[in-house]
Amino acid sequence: MFNHDTNTTRRRLLKGALAGLGLPALTGAGLFPAIARAAAAAAADDRILVVLELSGGNDGLNTVVPYGDDAYYRLRPEIGLRADALRKLDDHYGFNPGLAGFERLWKDGHMAIVHGCGYDQPSFSHFSSMAYWHTAAPGGGDDYGWFGRLADQIAPYASPNLLINIDATQSLAVKSRLHTPVVFDDPDNFMRQGWPQERHLLDGIAEKAQGNPSLAYLNDVARSARDASALVREAWQRYRTPMDYGINDLGLNKIAACIAAVLPTRLYYTAYRNNAFDTHVQQKALHQRLLTYTADAVMAFMRDMERLGQADRVALLVFSEFGRRPKENANLGTDHGTANHMYLIGKGVRGGHYGQAPSLTALDDGNLIHTMDFRRVYATAMEGWLNLTSSDAVLKGRFEPLPVFA
Structure with missing residues (x-):
């Protein structure tokens, strides 16, 4: 079973940074071997x-x-x-x-x-x-x-x-x-769909559910949807x-x-x-x-x-x-x-x-x-x-x- 952790995130960011710099081609040519090994490890563990x-x-x-x-x-x-x-x-x-x-x-x-x-x-x-x-x-x-x-x-x-x-x-x-x-x-x-005049309500999510588990769950779902759409x-x-x-x-x-x-x-x-x-x-x-x-x-x-x-x-x-x-x-x-x-x-x-x-x-x-x-x-x-x-x-x-x- 996989575990999502900060190391995985670092590996993914490393891969993205290398791709953005065009470094995969360089590492494949033998330059920066340590970076190449790190990128290969990221690929194997984060498919x-x-x-x-x-x-x-x-x-x-x-x-x-x-x-x-x-x-x-x-x-x-x-x-x-x-x-x-x-x-x-x-x-x-x-x-x-x-x-x-x-x-x-x-x-x-x-x-x-x-x-x-x-x-x-x-x-x-x-x-x-x-x-x-x-x-x-x-x-x-x-x-x-x-x-x-x-x-x-x-x-x-x-x-x-x-x-x-x-x-x-x-x-x-x-x-x-x-x-x-x-x-x-x-x-x-x-x-999220809604009338323009409701936009501020849809985008605004209460950070505290005041001891209400159901409201906390709905807030989490709404926050996740908002963040995902922005990403x-x-x-x-x-x-x-x-x-x-x-x-x-x-x-x-x-x-x-x-x-x-x-x-x-x-x-x-x-x-x-x-x-x-x-x-x-x-x-x-x-x-x-x-x-x-x-x-x-x-x-x-x-x-x-x-x-x-x-x-x-x-x-x-x-x-x-x-x-x-x-x-x-x-x-x-x-x-x-x-x-x-x-x-x-x-x-x-x-x-x-x-x-x-x-x-x-x-x-x-x-x-x-x-x-x-x-x-x-x-x-x-x-x-x-x-x-x-x-x-x-x-x-x-x-x-x-x-x-x-x-």
Whole structure:
């Protein structure tokens, strides 16, 4: 379990100061070795996990295409992607043509593809399946999200700004028993809502609750919200980057701004919203555009982390609530399915394929049979990246991590 203390804060400030001075490049060249070792220690002990949700059910088979399997083309005679159009990973798989950014990350060895992710008795409902992924409790759900429970495990006491959710409304995934997530979409307008004439009342918080525990708690929440909104607005106003995040930044540039400002946040959650990947009709061109927007934003974010000297601290987990049926439908799209890929991205990742790909011929009522419980990937991020001693309490059971992280 982690402890937040003044030493951690000093290490984080050291990292931020070095990044601001451009010293990571110097230390990497052998200058200032003592500072380089201190920065490396800070990175190892103060890691950040970012989760990106692709809502709507991304079609994994047209994302990482098994072009070496003839069954794929029998199932998808019209929307199947031809081998000569793919960004080939090896003699069996190729990325969708839109995934130039992912191809670069793969070639650099910084992307792990985990095959066959899902859960028993899958739901084909967006709402139910996403709730299962948000809570890591398939078939039942939970009052709190898995990311919120992770925050509780990292810091078993209220810790301001530990958890940030980039969205207009709070995701169930970040709901925590102990921590109040910072939730915002537009940093410039991130503040408590109210009439202008009430502004002084909203911003003014009584410092004494006069022996009233309930009032003290509300004051603490209000103070935390006020301080967080000020920190986020300042971080965004100061943030400048040469990186092009593309048409849809997916909130990743806002996360980069918070990291650049050395906020104490360890956990970030963002999403490609509005069921964008629910491609029932005329999927082929639309899906490629969605993947292009996603890969452009992810690649820009990872380059931004390099520029800021923070790449050693940050890992990204990407998921969707389910895959699509392997057989194309009559509308040249795909319908709700089951097993899918998950992705882990970052400098600390051992790139490659993990898990067993589901068979395209041995189907369950036309659907893929999952080969990997998705909670193993959550466990991998928690234990392998965040160095949590055990993820059992968060996931309410034992799920063996994969050897993705060095």
